[in-house]
Amino acid sequence: MNKAIDPATLKSASRQTPDIDPARVQRQSAGQVWSEFLVRVPKDFVADDLKEPSIWKKVQTGRFGLKKFDRLTIVAFDESWVAEALVAGADAKSVTLAKPRLTTMPARYDQLFQDENYRVVFNGHGYVTERKADGHEMTQVTANPDLAARLLAQLYPTRAA
Structure with a gap:
């Protein structure tokens, strides 16, 4: 009884989803009903991690707790993609996003300065x-x-x- 093992399943099971650092959440504006935030995610974060509500647990206990209808602009660590999302639900330990819209940023063509050291x-x-x-x-x-x-x-x- 040898079952076929899907490699994608093994990879996702062994990978720990990184939490979002509350120090990397900045308020753009605070309105009467909702606020807008810029969020920079950790280095090993992938866009698919946005589906996991528990990544926001540190943010929810930090300075800017998110609430329903808040608007988020989420930027990848290397700025290779940006996601725009609406908070569909939030509690003290998690945030659920309503269908994030993902935009891939163009690759950088200019070379940054370097020398031998x-x-x-x-x-x-x-x-x-x-x-x-x-x-x-x-x-x-x-x-x-x-x-x-x-x-x-x-x-x-x-x-x-």
Whole structure:
């Protein structure tokens, strides 16, 4: 009695769905009836995880607890996709979304600055300079890649006048 095992079933069973960090939920606007939020999801998050109501448990106990009819713009860690959704139901431990609309963002064609020791990378929250040898973030998060490249140049010693 040898049953065929579906590899997709094994993969989904062994994968832990990541929770959304409440620090990555920002209120865009607060109206009379509903609010609008921007949510940045963790690195290993996939769009299919939005179907799981329990990923919101930390958000529901945090600063911005979501409620019915709130509007969400959910952005992937690497900004490869964006989902727009409406909260269909919410309680103290979970949030159910009403049919998120997924939009795939175009691939980045411009190359970020790098030299033999460091490279500028997007870390999900902004641009940082990363050491190539071990992937350590060497600078603070910046809003644009040009500022991160300027901070990269400051990592090298300069001659005092």
